[in-house]
Amino acid sequence: MLPAGFQFSQSTLQDYVDCPRRFQLRYILRQAWPGVRTEPLQQHERHMDRGVQFHRLVQRHQLGIPVEQLERGLDEELAGWWRAYLGFDLLHSMLGRRYPEITLSADLSGARLLAKYDLLVVSPNQGITIFDWKTSLKPLRREFLLKRLQTHVYPYILARSGGGLLGTEISPKQITFCCWNTAAPSEPVIIQYSQEQYQQDESYLSGLLAALRAEVERGPAVWVLTADEHRCRFCEYRSLCGRGEVAGNFEEMDDFGDEIDPSVADFGLVDVEEIGF
Amino acid sequence: MARTRFIEGPAGTGKTTYAIGELRRLLDDGVRPEQILILLPQRSAGWPYEHAFTAPDWPDGAQIDLVTIGGLARRGLEIFWPLVAEKAGFAYPEAEPQFLNVETAQYYMWRFVNEAVQTGVFDSVNITPFRIMTQVLDNLSKAAINGFALDDVTERLVTAWGDRHSSRPPVYHAAQHVAERFRAYCLENNLLDFSLQIDLLVNYLLDEALYREFFQQNYRHLIADNLEEHTPVTRDVIRWAWDDLDSALLLYDTDAGYRVFLGADPGGGLELKARCDEAEAWEQPYNLPPTLGTLAHELGTLLDADRPRSFPAGENPRAGFTLEFCQFYPEMLEWAVNQVAALVQHGVPPGEIVVLAPLLGDSLRFALTTRLHERGIRTVSHRPSRAVRDEPAARAVLTLMALAHPGWNVHPPLLDVANALQQVIEELDPVRAWLLAQIVYRPGRIELGTFDAILLAAQERITYRAGEKYERLRRWLAAYQDEDAGTMPPDHFLSRLFGEVLSQPGFGFHTNLDAGRVVAELVESARRFRQTLYPRAEDVTDWIDISREYYELVQAGLLAGTYVASWQQVEQDAVFLAPAYTFLMRNRRVSYQFWLDIGSNAWWERLEQPLTHPYVLARGYPHDQMWTDEQEYFSRRDTLRRLMVGLVRRCQEHIYIGISNLSEQGFEQRGPLLQTFQQIIQRYDQLEEVP
Ligand code: SF4
Numbered sequence: 001m002l003p004a005g006f007q008f009s010q011s012t013l014q015d016y017v018d019c020p021r022r023f024q025l026r027y028i029l030r031q032a033w034p035g036v037r038t039e040p041l042q043q044h045e046r047h048m049d050r051g052v053q054f055h056r057l058v059q060r061h062q063l064g065i066p067v068e069q070l071e072r073g074l075d076e077e078l079a080g081w082w083r084a085y086l087g088f089d090l091l092h093s094m095l096g097r098r099y100p101e102i103t104l105s106a107d108l109s110g111a112r113l114l115a116k117y118d119l120l121v122v123s124p125n126q127g128i129t130i131f132d133w134k135t136s137l138k139p140l141r142r143e144f145l146l147k148r149l150q151t152h153v154y155p156y157i158l159a160r161s162g163g164g165l166l167g168t169e170i171s172p173k174q175i176t177f178c179c180w181n182t183a184a185p186s187e188p189v190i191i192q193y194s195q196e197q198y199q200q201d202e203s204y205l206s207g208l209l210a211a212l213r214a215e216v217e218r219g220p221a222v223w224v225l226t227a228d229e230h231r232c233r234f235c236e237y238r239s240l241c242g243r244g245e246v247a248g249n250f251e252e253m254d255d256f257g258d259e260i261d262p263s264v265a266d267f268g269l270v271d272v273e274e275i276g277f
Numbered sequence: 278m279a280r281t282r283f284i285e286g287p288a289g290t291g292k293t294t295y296a297i298g299e300l301r302r303l304l305d306d307g308v309r310p311e312q313i314l315i316l317l318p319q320r321s322a323g324w325p326y327e328h329a330f331t332a333p334d335w336p337d338g339a340q341i342d343l344v345t346i347g348g349l350a351r352r353g354l355e356i357f358w359p360l361v362a363e364k365a366g367f368a369y370p371e372a373e374p375q376f377l378n379v380e381t382a383q384y385y386m387w388r389f390v391n392e393a394v395q396t397g398v399f400d401s402v403n404i405t406p407f408r409i410m411t412q413v414l415d416n417l418s419k420a421a422i423n424g425f426a427l428d429d430v431t432e433r434l435v436t437a438w439g440d441r442h443s444s445r446p447p448v449y450h451a452a453q454h455v456a457e458r459f460r461a462y463c464l465e466n467n468l469l470d471f472s473l474q475i476d477l478l479v480n481y482l483l484d485e486a487l488y489r490e491f492f493q494q495n496y497r498h499l500i501a502d503n504l505e506e507h508t509p510v511t512r513d514v515i516r517w518a519w520d521d522l523d524s525a526l527l528l529y530d531t532d533a534g535y536r537v538f539l540g541a542d543p544g545g546g547l548e549l550k551a552r553c554d555e556a557e558a559w560e561q562p563y564n565l566p567p568t569l570g571t572l573a574h575e576l577g578t579l580l581d582a583d584r585p586r587s588f589p590a591g592e593n594p595r596a597g598f599t600l601e602f603c604q605f606y607p608e609m610l611e612w613a614v615n616q617v618a619a620l621v622q623h624g625v626p627p628g629e630i631v632v633l634a635p636l637l638g639d640s641l642r643f644a645l646t647t648r649l650h651e652r653g654i655r656t657v658s659h660r661p662s663r664a665v666r667d668e669p670a671a672r673a674v675l676t677l678m679a680l681a682h683p684g685w686n687v688h689p690p691l692l693d694v695a696n697a698l699q700q701v702i703e704e705l706d707p708v709r710a711w712l713l714a715q716i717v718y719r720p721g722r723i724e725l726g727t728f729d730a731i732l733l734a735a736q737e738r739i740t741y742r743a744g745e746k747y748e749r750l751r752r753w754l755a756a757y758q759d760e761d762a763g764t765m766p767p768d769h770f771l772s773r774l775f776g777e778v779l780s781q782p783g784f785g786f787h788t789n790l791d792a793g794r795v796v797a798e799l800v801e802s803a804r805r806f807r808q809t810l811y812p813r814a815e816d817v818t819d820w821i822d823i824s825r826e827y828y829e830l831v832q833a834g835l836l837a838g839t840y841v842a843s844w845q846q847v848e849q850d851a852v853f854l855a856p857a858y859t860f861l862m863r864n865r866r867v868s869y870q871f872w873l874d875i876g877s878n879a880w881w882e883r884l885e886q887p888l889t890h891p892y893v894l895a896r897g898y899p900h901d902q903m904w905t906d907e908q909e910y911f912s913r914r915d916t917l918r919r920l921m922v923g924l925v926r927r928c929q930e931h932i933y934i935g936i937s938n939l940s941e942q943g944f945e946q947r948g949p950l951l952q953t954f955q956q957i958i959q960r961y962d963q964l965e966e967v968p
Binding site for chain 2: 005006007029031032033034035036041042045046053056059060063064065069070072073099102103104105106107110112114160161164165236238239240242245246247
């Protein structure tokens, strides 16, 4: 059974598409398993930290913290990314209200779908642009992005629930998805959403959720393991599934190896121990 | 402001349900969800809201923020750190801060406490260094949430102590000195413990124009639930935000205030009523049987020093509860278990039953769990009986960690090595594991012996299959020593050992899901330790001493003291065993409650904390007033009253009350709670005798 109040996101759904067994282990059984995802661990971790820092830097900038205060103490790599970001004219010349790190949700066939956006820029009379920051090692191809669930879930949820931000009903063609990558800052991938794509996404996502539900209802049996064993090289459950001993190299990960792990960059319900005893 | 409302009433009158309805109304009126802030005293109090948000008919849109004051402070500092770091005196304002959790704060504090203990300044209070540490951290937190300087804390404690024994005031000063050293260290190293986060929020962030603008743009509507459990600083933040809000709904649970020991200020919460345009008092709890309504009233009145003693009798409460007198403690447990079993047999879902005691020690938990399991009844406890570091899987991994680092000169006992081998090699039973350990392990020798070098007869007894696994493990450890030692932080070492060997097919942790959870928790504690204490991994050239430091802190009981998270799943249909306060703070209602051992003084006593004081370190307490024995007596009565009334109001059917004449230690018991029940029984017995 899915935990009470479970909310689907692009990464949980991507997990299901990549490997049903991984979805089952992570979200149904909530099975912690301390295997190594990728090596060298420290290098990967450092890269992930960099990603978090960069996202925060941009968030701070978008909220109006003066540039001089943000630039102090940046190391060479971050400073390079930062300069590239400052040179991203499309963003900086855009008029409209900015919503950094906002989460929207919508119901689809009885399941709650969630999207955490890096930045939304709402331009009256024009529409809403989704900005997504990537800190990948390599440039990202448009065809690759089109295959990822994020590219479909983000605009779909915005089309469903972004009307409040615009102050009026939103039509899918008013939505643009812009993926900006530190590895190719002058070549952002821009995808225009459309009514047709919206309908396709809705039926694809509904089908996915229906398949997932059917799987959940089948009970406690082990779900299908991915046939693509390459994925197992970058999965912490490798030993549990009997899919090898050693983790794959971080540089061989697919282009989304840099995605921010929600447990590290959770901008949702924030809490700390109130008082320690 | 468009609308400000204050609703007060006891538990169960529907305040939170109303708030959820109000949320829907706001959304229907076109309010954007991200503009609503729900402020909670603690995270677990948010579950009714989270539940509502996932309902299929919940409106689409942005997420509504459910946040505690600690969460608000942390979130603000994560974003606006560059604005406040320099002003607040941090040594490296251009670098990001490290947020400390309880465990890592304790680690830093531990150094200063130990140094102070060595000087003998704490000799006159007979408590362990660990408890000194937690109480000093508590004083820091109390200072932050009340807005006191550290000097004020000492002054208040000294004044409250009065002219009792003269050895105590120097101890308060020593505790302050430790707190100041800790604070200075945090400022020098960009460390933010809970107290410093609150301090920065109140004294710096709230003064920043950009933060105010951010807050104004983000939050237009406020719902503060369980206001009686919030701290004074939360009230300050509400006041700070007040004029910019479009609406506010404040909910106050009369008779609650269970978090006084954590700094809650129920009296202060009530002050906000005066700011609201509308105030309502709701009296009638839903689903509370009249008998239990009377019982709550009787307990509330009898334990309240301020209320008049004479009051009209209600419906006889005797039908609402069952009292069972037992001579001995085990007899009482047996009775409770029989009653639970009978209820379940009559179709009551186990999740509708809670068994509560003032304290739930390991032995009581074990006794109840085993007896109920024997009857086929599932139980869930507020926590497991063992900390992660004491779980067999964690002990095994830690033993292997010591074996992988012979340079540490830590020599695990032979028994630990045998246990570890038995845990991780599937084919080994205790006898074979002991035999193997005896042969291959010599404390003090650099490496484990090879399987090949063992006499053939012994190899056969151990079995070749086990020998093969042992060799794989041994070779992995040897390769680590030769090639990787020093290059890996402790968490990486543990992860790799687990993933590359111990959980591989044929090893003991392969498909052992519980072991996976335990080791994951251990790895997580090592990761937190490393990321907090050595955040710049690239500057570390050798991890061996750091890994050893981690290992020693775990052995000393300072790290890996958490519990495996899966135990927190209270939603499952099982009898819940918990201390009474834990149950109250979950804010659940159930059909049946069992209260064990109400003759015990533990229902009434306060935790002995010689270095701190929950009542004196409160904003509403006069700073120049001594704490008298009379105040102590009445504060205990009041605490007991809140506890009892809160429990009764969270029961929908019946309460079973167990009394053991003799305590577990064999002493006769006549605690104040028992006496109060005797008064209630007498009163209604007499009323029934009147023709
Ligand atoms: S190891 Fe492979 S099969 Fe197993 S969960 Fe991970 S991706 Fe799926």
